[in-house]
Amino acid sequence: MLKFLILVGLIIWLYHSPAVKKLLGKQARPSAKPHTQETEQMLRCAHCDVHLPASEAHRDGEGRPYCSKEHLASGPGH
Incomplete structure (x- = not known):
């Protein structure tokens, strides 16, 4: 039994x-997902700050x- 477990x-x-x-020619999986999208700048609404x-x-x-x-029609909210 021990021989079987060792095997x-x-x-x-x-x-x-x-x-x-x-x-065997197998590739290791990458650890992280490759970045496929550009980061887009976030802005704050001049009316409601969203x-x-x-x-x-x-x-x-x-x-x-x-x-x-x-909100564009209402103008700045401050």
Whole structure:
């Protein structure tokens, strides 16, 4: 029984061994997910201070960002 357990342990150890994976041509999985998206700047609505992505902002003539057309029409809220 002990010989069987030692054999199973050896097989498991070899299966997870980097040297054996290299011999078999298996690639190790990357530890982290690769970054696939650019980080977008966040802006604060000039009316309500809600944060929103720069690509979704509505801007007035002075370039101030707003979260919606309603807030753009209302103007700065401060």
